[in-house]
Amino acid sequence: MAEGKHTFFSILLVSLMVVVWSPAGDAHNITAILDGFPDYSLYNSYLTQTKVADEINSRDTVTCLVLPNAAMAALAAKRPLAAIKNALQLLTLLDYFDPAKLHNLQGGAVLSTTLLQTTGNEPGNLGFVNITNQRGGKVAFASAAPGSKPDATYTKAIKEEPYNLSVVEISAPITFPGLLDAPTASGSNLTGLLEKAGCKTFASLLSSSGVLKIFESAMTKGLTLFAPNDEAFKAPGIPDLASLSSAELVTVLQYHALASYTPKASLKTATGRLATMASSGAGKYDLGVVTRGDDVSLSTGVDSSRVASTILDDTPVCVLTVDSILLPVELFGKAPSPAPAPGPAATPPSPTPSPVEAPAPSPKKAKAHPKKHHSPPAPPASSPATESPSDAPAADEKAADDKSAAPAMLAGTLISLISIIVALVSVF
Structure with a gap:
């Protein structure tokens, strides 16, 4: 009986170790x-x-x-x-x-x-x-x-x-009439597609700058275009693109394109930063990709923009809409740091209206600001591919919370499983 109890306990202990320590598939x-x-x-x-x-x-x-x-x-x-x-x-x-x-x-x-x-x-x-x-x-x-x-x-x-x-x-393909008659992307009217999708301002800039011809010539080999919608050009704080030189405007527009076919599903699996058609060297004018579930955002170092919808997905061309203009850090500088500060002021510091205690939450939040230095002032080559520099503090805090929560969850799991084992062994 003792030997059977020992064998049973050993099996349960091994199972416990497998459950707790086996990595996710x-x-x-x-x-x-x-x-x-x-x-x-x-x-x-x-x-x-x-x-x-x-x-x-x-x-x-x-x-x-x-x-x-x-x-x-x-x-x-x-x-x-x-x-x-x-x-x-x-x-x-x-x-x-x-x-x-x-x-x-x-x-x-x-x-x-x-x-x-x-x-x-x-x-x-x-x-x-x-x-x-x-x-x-x-x-x-x-x-x-x-x-x-x-x-x-x-x-x-x-x-x-x-x-x-x-x-x-x-044994054979599955087909139906019209399945294999897909039109080639090279025959698509790019400006017409953009205007129909609510990206008229972007389409107009492409035509007036001459960048449209660059994109059209790339369509036969591979092109992914991130098109800001018209509302993106009206958003508060957007720089005046009219103040840019012709060369700078061309760079900004080319920054919205990849010289490859990269649909949304491929962006989800992307590792490292993506070279754009504006990239002239390592780490220059590239994009980071941040994926959260089914949402994909592009990080520039100035801001991030969500990939909203697909206008065209015909290999080797993909045209996607984005919620905001992609502003390269090389031209517009890094994201401003004071933005998160007003948040804590809206929360009452204490139920007692003491003038001494009222400012108390401010120093606690002030400690979070040095975390912004995790996003270096250099070009985005040195920035992590999966993090938007403007959102770095929030991401760091979330990661810290996840790391601190993990041991507690593991300990709780261990205690629960060990309790079950002890209870079962006592039965035997």
Whole structure:
């Protein structure tokens, strides 16, 4: 009995250590997984080129319907990347389907949403895939478009990470009429798109400065544009852009663009600072990226601006709106430091209106100001990529709170689990 009690206690202790000390699981990386399977090298290559890989990696639950090289080559033949991206998004299901689930569908069929449906570019159910159990144990896939034939069938499993990622091979692409007829971004009217999206002032500056031609020539190779809306130019405290020289205005406008295709999903996974089309050297005129959940903001060193919406996402061009003008620190200097000071004054320091005690909160907050020196006065190259210098004190305080809270949470977890173990051992 004593030996059984000792064995039981040992098992529970090991379980306790695993629960408390095991690190959180890393996010899946679809391209790294497929690197080990040369039969899918072409599919994997297009995942990277179209940035669909970034969308897959940002999802908690996803099933990738992978095509072998021959089938992928037939799908991609002489088609623009924008069309291939549509096809790959339709092959990405936003649910977990391993072989067991595929062969035991409730009711014999299910309609699954895909990445293509989340773009909002396909009407009705065109962004859905119909999965059906057929005779002989076959599992067929077809578009939800009326009249679509189930030409694609399940072949084999490639990788499973229950219940987050499933990678399976299918025999053929899933398509519907019009899926692969996506227009190329080079044919888009950039100023027309901007004006329609409420960015008329920005579009006008691009045209009058000549920067529009620079952007249009970059559209065939790769361009990501961050367009401030019209309200951003009316915001309080915005510098007078008319006072800039022609060269400085061109620099500011080029600062709103990347010479690469970087949609919002790719910005979420970005590490380090991003070189803009205004960058002339290491750490000059670059941008930091701050991600909080589904929100993405761009940090300039002067301020930060939220990425609001997508105007155009056609590989290799992406046009996004931002809530404020991106002001490079090299031209406009670092963010002013006194901004947070008025906050504490609004809070009553004490229920007793003593003139001696009234100023008491001020020194406590004053200690927080030196934290601003974490954001150096030099160009943003030395600033952390994931922090907006203007928001540095708040970020530092939050990090400090998180760090101080972590030991307490860990201690509480340990005490609770040890109490459970002791109680269970006493039963034995």
